Amino acid sequence: MKAPQSEAGHLSLLDRALWFFIHHKIGAFALTALIVGAGLITAPFDVETTALPRYPVPVDAIPDIGENQQIVFTQWPGRSPQDVEDQITYPLTTALLGIPKIKTVRGFSMFGFSSIYVIFDESADFYWSRSRILEKLNSLPSQTLPDAVKPVLGPDATGLGQVFWYTLEGQDREGRPTGGWDLHELRSIQDWQVRYALQSAEGVSEAASVGGFVREYQIDIDPDAMRAWEVTFQDIYNAVRMSNRDVGAQTIEINRAEYLIRGVGFVKSVSDLENAVIRARDGIPVYISNVAHVHLGPAPRRGALDREGAEAVGGVVAARYGANPLQVIKNVKAKIAEISPGLPEKELPDGRMSKVTIVPFYDRSGLIYETLDTLRTAIFQQILVTVIVVMLMVAHLRSSLLISIMLPLTVLGTFIAMKLFGVDANVVALSGIAIAIGAVVDMGIVVCENILKHLREAGPDDDSARTVFEASREVGGAIATAAATTIIGFLPVFALEAAEGKLFRPLAFTKTFALLVSIIIALFILPALAHILFAWRIRSRVLQGAGLLILLATGLGFTFLTAWKIPGAFLIGFALYQGILFFSPAWAAQWGAHAVTLIGAIIISAILAHYWAPLGLDHTEGQNLIFVCSLIGGLMAFFMAFQFLYPWLLRLLLSAKILFLTLPLVIIILGAMVWLGFDKVFPFLPSSLRAWRPVVAVAHAFPGLGREFMPTLDEGSFLLMPTTMPHASIGEAMDVLSKQDILIGQI
Numbered sequence: 077m078k079a080p081q082s083e084a085g086h087l088s089l090l091d092r093a094l095w096f097f098i099h100h101k102i103g104a105f106a107l108t109a110l111i112v113g114a115g116l117i118t119a120p121f122d123v124e125t126t127a128l129p130r131y132p133v134p135v136d137a138i139p140d141i142g143e144n145q146q147i148v149f150t151q152w153p154g155r156s157p158q159d160v161e162d163q164i165t166y167p168l169t170t171a172l173l174g175i176p177k178i179k180t181v182r183g184f185s186m187f188g189f190s191s192i193y194v195i196f197d198e199s200a201d202f203y204w205s206r207s208r209i210l211e212k213l214n215s216l217p218s219q220t221l222p223d224a225v226k227p228v229l230g231p232d233a234t235g236l237g238q239v240f241w242y243t244l245e246g247q248d249r250e251g252r253p254t255g256g257w258d259l260h261e262l263r264s265i266q267d268w269q270v271r272y273a274l275q276s277a278e279g280v281s282e283a284a285s286v287g288g289f290v291r292e293y294q295i296d297i298d299p300d301a302m303r304a305w306e307v308t309f310q311d312i313y314n315a316v317r318m319s320n321r322d323v324g325a326q327t328i329e330i331n332r333a334e335y336l337i338r339g340v341g342f343v344k345s346v347s348d349l350e351n352a353v354i355r356a357r358d359g360i361p362v363y364i365s366n367v368a369h370v371h372l373g374p375a376p377r378r379g380a381l382d383r384e385g386a387e388a389v390g391g392v393v394a395a396r397y398g399a400n401p402l403q404v405i406k407n408v409k410a411k412i413a414e415i416s417p418g419l420p421e422k423e424l425p426d427g428r429m430s431k432v433t434i435v436p437f438y439d440r441s442g443l444i445y446e447t448l449d450t451l452r453t454a455i456f457q458q459i460l461v462t463v464i465v466v467m468l469m470v471a472h473l474r475s476s477l478l479i480s481i482m483l484p485l486t487v488l489g490t491f492i493a494m495k496l497f498g499v500d501a502n503v504v505a506l507s508g509i510a511i512a513i514g515a516v517v518d519m520g521i522v523v524c525e526n527i528l529k530h531l532r533e534a535g536p537d538d539d540s541a542r543t544v545f546e547a548s549r550e551v552g553g554a555i556a557t558a559a560a561t562t563i564i565g566f567l568p569v570f571a572l573e574a575a576e577g578k579l580f581r582p583l584a585f586t587k588t589f590a591l592l593v594s595i596i597i598a599l600f601i602l603p604a605l606a607h608i609l610f611a612w613r614i615r616s617r618v619l620q621g622a623g624l625l626i627l628l629a630t631g632l633g634f635t636f637l638t639a640w641k642i643p644g645a646f647l648i649g650f651a652l653y654q655g656i657l658f659f660s661p662a663w664a665a666q667w668g669a670h671a672v673t674l675i676g677a678i679i680i681s682a683i684l685a686h687y688w689a690p691l692g693l694d695h696t697e698g699q700n701l702i703f704v705c706s707l708i709g710g711l712m713a714f715f716m717a718f719q720f721l722y723p724w725l726l727r728l729l730l731s732a733k734i735l736f737l738t739l740p741l742v743i744i745i746l747g748a749m750v751w752l753g754f755d756k757v758f759p760f761l762p763s764s765l766r767a768w769r770p771v772v773a774v775a776h777a778f779p780g781l782g783r784e785f786m787p788t789l790d791e792g793s794f795l796l797m798p799t800t801m802p803h804a805s806i807g808e809a810m811d812v813l814s815k816q817d818i819l820i821g822q823i
Contacts, residue, residue: 090556090599091549097600098545104604108485111593115488118495120402121448133494134400135501137443139582140236141575143179144200146209147230148172148192152222161185167220168192168227175208198573202397206232231282233394239401240408241438243287243383243390244270246430256422256430260374262389263288265420265432271391273415277407279399287381288389289374293349301367311354315364319343319352346370380810383437385818387810390437405441451506457687458513459483460680461708466521467673468712474609475528477650479520481605482597486516489593490586499585508586515562515591519555519598526551527606540611548603555598559591627651649676681705753780796820 087095097104116123120135150164165183169192172181177200182193196205206229213227221227231237244262246254266285274283297312318341325337343349350365364370381388395404412434421431459480466476490509491501499505530547531540569584571577631647652672685700690707718725729736748757754775765771800812 090552094548094552094599094603095545097604098541098548098607101604101608104601107596108601111485111489111492111597114492115485118491119488120491120501121452131495132400132403133491133499133501134398134403135444135448136236136401137440137447137503138236139500139502139504139579140234141578142235143574144196144198144202144205146194146196146205148194148209148213148227149230150190150192150221150225150227151188152190152225153188155188157185157187160188160190163222164190164225164227165192171216171220172209172212175205175212177205198577203232231394232397233281234397236401237281237394237397238392239395239405239440240393240436241390242393242412242434242436243381243388244432245388245435247433247435248428248430251433254424254428254430256424257432259288259387259389260291262432263290266389266391269419270415270434274391274393274408274411277393277404277411279396279404279407280393281396281399282394283391284394285391286379286389287387289377291372292375293343293346294371294373295349295364296369296371298367298369305354305357305362305367307354307362307367312364312368315352315354316349319349346372377806380806380813382810382813382817384821385814387814402441402444405439405444447503447506448501450503451510453687454510455483455487455513457684458510458517460684462517464677464680464708465712467677469715474650475524478524478602478605478609479517482516482520482594482602483513485597485601486512486590486594489597490589493589493593494586497585497589499582499589502582504579505582505586508583509590511583512587512590512594515559516594519559519594520602522551522555523548523598523602524606527603527610531610541607544603544607544611548599552599556595559595563588563591624651624655627654645679649679677708678705681708749774749778751781754778756780 097107113128117128117131118133120133123130148168150160150168152160152164155163161183165185168190169181169183172178172192172194175194177197179195179197181195184191184193194205194209209229213229244257244266246257248254263285266288267290271283271285274280295312295316297309302308302312320343321341323339323341325339327334327336329335349370350363352364354362354364354367356362381390383390393404393408395401416434419432419434421429424430462483463476463480466479487509493499494501494505527544527547530543530550534540534543566584566588569580572580627647628651631644631649631651633644636644649672681704682697682701685704686697688704689695689700690703691700745757754777761771766775796816798812798816800809804812
């Protein structure tokens with residue numbers, strides 16, 4: 077069918093697209109299927125789709141507002157902070173300053189090591205900055221650093237990369253703690269088995285070991301024996317160094333066969349070191365065992381791990397930059413399940429079997445799922461509230477169902493845009509979707525209400541498609557303008573930089589995506605579906621009955637055979653509603669439709685009362701339902717009364733314009749006082765008037781709002797960061813830590 081011409085000439089591009097989708101509804105269905113399919117593929121929720129692949133949006137609990145930095149770590153054991161500063165930190169800092177796109181370089185010199193934090197501009201790519209640092213380190217002139225000092229680059233993770241902590245514990249087959257493992261045994265298992273396995277999981281940057289004791293060969297030198305054998309410390313050092321390596325020589329030929337000559341020298345036991353030759357004196361070899369005592373012992377340590385008052389061994393998994401933290405945690409758990417059967421076990425003296433088990437004690441996936449559930453619950457409840465409002469205010473069940481379809485479609489379309497533009501899902505980004513829900517619903521209400529109005533006013537011979545087109549076109553420009561105004565209002569947020577930009581830009585992006593997607597749905601998909609639901613009529617009673625039976629059977633199947641019970645309930649209600657309209661007389665159909673609408677509103681209120689429980693769980697479901705129905709009914713009654721009295725109020729206010737305009741003025745003054753404070757709003761008041769008691773009381777009541785960069789985030793957890801004296805020993809720190817953990821565990 078050819079598109080109609082507008083009164084001013086040719087139709088705009090927007091009108092032509094609208095006309096196309098109304099008359100080619102297969103295009104609207106295809107667009108809807110595309111949004112649903114791609115949205116399920118990219119949704120951060122755990123969507124079980126066996127027929128579709130999954131490429132979810134990376135999801136984390138909170139946005140990463142850290143700086144774009146890389147860490148250069150250099151060890152120089154035994155050196156004072158001043159020596160480290162003069163010979164490592166200062167030369168490296170001055171050399172790294174020549175790298176492009178550097179904002180600042182911060183160096184810290186400690187006893188035995190140096191840490192240099194290289195801060196890049198936000199525009200610098202993360203891995204590009206790492207390659208530039210490695211290039212600079214590899215091209216340092218000779219003698220820049222002391223001999224045998226090698227700077228290394230930190231892992232490719234950010235400050236929020238630590239997503240999984242765990243301990244290694246001995247447990248029996250029922251999962252009960254058994255113990256039976258020394259700290260050095262657990263640390264060896266962590267270093268040589270668990271750490272490498274977890275580091276191979278997809279998306280893991282580093283799996284670091286924490287706690288326990290690292291076993292090493294220790295040589296306790298006897299000075300008296302050294303003098304007796306005339307051996308120096310350097311002789312012992314060279315003997316140990318030379319004895320712990322393999323050497324190769326040439327080949328020899330025996331019976332026309334060639335053999336390689338190789339000296340095997342890697343140390344595998346204490347006796348290998350004890351039998352290492354230092355020198356020969358009068359043909360008599362001097363062994364290390366003659367001048368020293370060799371044994372296994374713990375390496376010096378600068379940190380430890382405590383779990384509920386007992387020292388433990390564990391590790392931390394850091395997610396790679398740009399990886400999906402939730403997926404990384406899943407990969408780590410899958411790797412743990414894979415390696416757990418192969419971890420060591422032994423029989424204890426009491427006959428019980430003790431097997432080394434990986435026990436998580438920090439898993440960010442719980443907080444991530446809570447964040448996702450917050451959005452899922454908010455959207456679900458907003459859909460229910462929207463359906464109630466539309467059903468009662470518009471008094472049209474099909475409109476409420478059609479408007480409700482916009483919400484999940486908009487959310488799915490927003491996930492697609494987030495994936496395309498690289499916006500990660502977190503509590504701030506997802507809140508942008510929740511904020512935009514109101515504007516999304518408004519678009520659907522405006523379009524559906526205008527279509528219903530034009531269809532009621534149209535004659536029986538008018539083309540319904542043309543009527544739907546004109547109704548949608550009439551409000552299309554206003555909807556697009558309103559959405560554009562909201563989007564333009566967020567432009568300053570896109571201009572934010574550094575931590576502020578990282579925190580709030582995702583919210584601006586998701587709200588913008590939601591508004592743009594809702595415009596597409598409201599102007600192209602909604603009119604086509606509205607034409608089907610509002611204008612199409614099935615004349616045959618047989619076909620009407622068959623369609624209603626199919627709809628009812630589908631709803632019953634969803635309700636009793638799948639987890640989609642609420643959509644099934646909606647389908648059942650819609651089938652009953654349409655059945656009343658089709659098979660009842662006109663007077664009964666009208667009252668029956670109102671009855672179904674009221675019953676549907678009560679059912680939805682019951683669902684909301686179950687989730688909200690506004691009176692508390694100690695009250696019955698019926699009491700909560702009565703409260704919710706009273707609350708929603710009271711609000712609906714207020715708005716209906718306002719709608720009824722609006723013409724009278726408007727005439728009254730227009731007759732007393734000067735008096736009424738004082739109300740906005742008072743609101744502006746009160747708002748400024750709440751925001752800035754009384755003293756800043758009225759700085760011109762004389763001191764005599766400021767001392768007046770009412771003025772003092774008002775100034776005390778309006779001090780102004782405080783300012784805080786980070787919004788309050790109640791994640792249901794506490795982060796305890798105890799401190800002690802800087803010179804406290806590792807033993808003192810462990811004693812304080814274990815006592816704190818025991819006391820906290822008793823709460």
